[in-house]
Amino acid sequence: MEPYKNEMSTEHRVEAGVEGQQALGGRRTFFGWVTGVAASLIGLGLAVPLLGYVISPALKRRDKPWVAVGSVGGLPVEQPTQLDHMSTIKDGYVETKSHKAVWAVKQAGGDITVFSPLCTHLGCGYHWDASEREFKCPCHGSVYDIEGHVLAGPAPRPLDVLPSKVEDGTLFVTYKEFKAGLAKKVEI
Amino acid sequence: MASKLYTWLDSRLNLKPIQKTLLDEPIPGGASWIYVFGSATLFLFALQAVTGMFLAVYYAPTPDHAYDSIQFIESEVTFGAFVRGLHHWGASGMVVAIGLHMLQTFLYGAYKPPREAMWMAGVVLFLIVMAFAFTGYLLPWDQTAYWATHIGINMVGTVPLIGEFLMKVMRGGDTLGALTLSRFFAVHVLFLPALLMGLIAVHLFILRRVGPAGPWTDQRAELRHEAFYPRQVYMDAVVMLGVFLVIAALAIWLPFPLADKANPSDTSFVPVPEWYFLFYYELLKYVHGPLEPLATWVLPAIVILVMLFWPFIDRNPARNPVRRPVAIGGGMVFLFVVFALLGISLRDLYAVSRADPSVMRGKAVYAQFGCAACHRIHGEGGAVGPDLSFVGDSRPDRDWHVRHHKDPASVSPGSIMPKFPLTEQQLRDLASYMVSLKKEA
Numbered sequence: 181m182e183p184y185k186n187e188m189s190t191e192h193r194v195e196a197g198v199e200g201q202q203a204l205g206g207r208r209t210f211f212g213w214v215t216g217v218a219a220s221l222i223g224l225g226l227a228v229p230l231l232g233y234v235i236s237p238a239l240k241r242r243d244k245p246w247v248a249v250g251s252v253g254g255l256p257v258e259q260p261t262q263l264d265h266m267s268t269i270k271d272g273y274v275e276t277k278s279h280k281a282v283w284a285v286k287q288a289g290g291d292i293t294v295f296s297p298l299c300t301h302l303g304c305g306y307h308w309d310a311s312e313r314e315f316k317c318p319c320h321g322s323v324y325d326i327e328g329h330v331l332a333g334p335a336p337r338p339l340d341v342l343p344s345k346v347e348d349g350t351l352f353v354t355y356k357e358f359k360a361g362l363a364k365k366v367e368i
Numbered sequence: 369m370a371s372k373l374y375t376w377l378d379s380r381l382n383l384k385p386i387q388k389t390l391l392d393e394p395i396p397g398g399a400s401w402i403y404v405f406g407s408a409t410l411f412l413f414a415l416q417a418v419t420g421m422f423l424a425v426y427y428a429p430t431p432d433h434a435y436d437s438i439q440f441i442e443s444e445v446t447f448g449a450f451v452r453g454l455h456h457w458g459a460s461g462m463v464v465a466i467g468l469h470m471l472q473t474f475l476y477g478a479y480k481p482p483r484e485a486m487w488m489a490g491v492v493l494f495l496i497v498m499a500f501a502f503t504g505y506l507l508p509w510d511q512t513a514y515w516a517t518h519i520g521i522n523m524v525g526t527v528p529l530i531g532e533f534l535m536k537v538m539r540g541g542d543t544l545g546a547l548t549l550s551r552f553f554a555v556h557v558l559f560l561p562a563l564l565m566g567l568i569a570v571h572l573f574i575l576r577r578v579g580p581a582g583p584w585t586d587q588r589a590e591l592r593h594e595a596f597y598p599r600q601v602y603m604d605a606v607v608m609l610g611v612f613l614v615i616a617a618l619a620i621w622l623p624f625p626l627a628d629k630a631n632p633s634d635t636s637f638v639p640v641p642e643w644y645f646l647f648y649y650e651l652l653k654y655v656h657g658p659l660e661p662l663a664t665w666v667l668p669a670i671v672i673l674v675m676l677f678w679p680f681i682d683r684n685p686a687r688n689p690v691r692r693p694v695a696i697g698g699g700m701v702f703l704f705v706v707f708a709l710l711g712i713s714l715r716d717l718y719a720v721s722r723a724d725p726s727v728m729r730g731k732a733v734y735a736q737f738g739c740a741a742c743h744r745i746h747g748e749g750g751a752v753g754p755d756l757s758f759v760g761d762s763r764p765d766r767d768w769h770v771r772h773h774k775d776p777a778s779v780s781p782g783s784i785m786p787k788f789p790l791t792e793q794q795l796r797d798l799a800s801y802m803v804s805l806k807k808e809a
């Protein structure tokens with residue numbers, strides 16, 4: 181790119197030339213060099229910690245704790261039960277209690293499956309219809325069987341199973357949420 | 369590459385004259401290490417501004433979150449303690465730098481005509497820095513912050529007639545609370561920075577109009593006229609790097625811990641102001657009763673006014689300190705008084721051993737669970753369990769105490785001591801109390 185010239189700048193360039201950049205020679209270079217090093221050291225000493233300071237929360241994975249939701253003994257066999265899931269969510273320095281009811285199903289063999297309480301279509305809360313033995317979503321009419329398979333409606337995938345485990349007769353659940361409306365289960 | 373870009377920009381923006389003004393300012397008598405304090409102060413202000421902006425990324429100025437957000441910065445944010453440390457020590461550094469800058473200006477008589485306005489702007493800058501320190505102290509919302517500010521505001525209350533009203537304005541009502549915190553925050557991060565930047569501009573504008581004062585004798589000033597760049601810039605840069613390294617070292621090795629969260633109902637807390645307010649705090653210990661307003665506001669008001677109008681009070685045209693015995697003598701007496709008060713105050717502070725809040729809580733746990741029914745401490749309590757008067761000497765290991773109180777039989781097989789339902793916090797506090805029970809304490 182050809183520099184745009186006007187009278188003023190040419191005039192000043194001449195002036196700067198007269199200024200005598202060459203006069204001090206080596207000492208001038210040394211002072212400039214030390215100034216540059218000092219400035220870079222300060223810059224680096226601040227940039228590295230400050231960058232880490234700002235991005236550190238982005239690199240932290242939110243840990244999802246195991247939460248006790250009730251005793252296994254009390255669960256009726258093949259009769260889905262809504263269990264309260266109470267967990268403390270840490271959002272930075274703010275702690276909030278979240279209250280969600282998950283569906284626990286004790287299969288005939290004694291194994292326990294825990295379903296997320298959100299319909300896989302658009303995330304409505306569904307309920308268990310005890311007489312027809314089906315999970316029904318009131319919003320758009322999705323229907324699931326006791327194993328979570330889709331029987332009818334727009335639901336794109338089976339009910340989402342939450343990680344669960346049994347310890348000393350107590351059922352523990354890790355609450356997770358998944359994207360609604362997708363055929364694949366994608367955790368948010 | 370860089371020089372090409374510069375040439376290009378210069379052809380558009382006509383930068384050379386600006387560069388000339390910034391870098392070719394002649395310094396009478398040449399560059400000197402004695403002239404670095406102003407730039408050191410300016411550098412510290414920049415450091416405070418930068419670290420302050422980053423602290424604001426996480427800080428929440430409300431009583432229910434301020435403390436937690438600072439604790440979050442301290443314990444969970446990467447480099448969080450370091451950034452907060454820089455801001456904390458940077459504040460102290462700024463007071464030191466501005467003090468040295470004023471001292472040098474005073475010693476060199478650089479406030480004399482034609483630089484009176486520059487001195488006055490400087491005094492106001494100094495006051496703004498103190499206001500920064502005062503408003504910033506409350507923001508962590510811990511016990512120290514809360515009670516020190518409580519006292520600071522009460523001092524304003526002793527101003528005759530309008531004191532009560534001023535106090536309410538500062539607090540935003542009758543109590544030190546949510547409104548106080550948010551207004552201190554706004555003043556600290558918005559109002560004061562704007563004011564400070566404006567005055568720095570005025571201060572530097574005057575400097576560029578009248579030029580630096582240089583040495584106090586004209587003969588020495590005439591010896592040489594050296595441009596600001598490169599030698600003075602180099603000296604300033606070296607000093608800035610030195611200042612940065614000192615502040616960073618302090619931030620790393622002398623962390624500034626949080627006290628307990630502010631508790632307005634706990635009036636037993638003895639707050640300690642920052643060291644740069646200590647001399648004043650000490651002064652107030654000597655005056656009571658009807659004379660109190662005299663010390664809390666008449667005296668400071670006079671000192672500030674004298675400082676502000678000093679160029680008009682000191683009419684002696686000489687700049688050489690040897691030819692200004694009254695001014696130099698007066699300055700020395702003032703400094704002596706300030707440092708004597710600071711010294712006394714520091715000595716007293718370190719003479720009192722401050723109680724560790726965790727130990728105090730541990731003591732409360734000990735009482736709450738009726739430990740004294742079985743154990744004896746300094747002659748009080750039952751004799752079923754071991755005497756704990758000096759248990760800290762025989763068992764200095766905190767973890768042992770934690771494990772022991774969680775499940776006594778696990779570390780002392782056969783112990784008849786029952787398990788108590790203690791929380792983790794209670795376990796730690798109780799352990800602190802146990803470890804503190806020592807002979808020499």
Ligand code: FES
Nearest residue numbers: 299301302317320
């Ligand atoms: S959300 Fe359940 S069917 Fe649409």
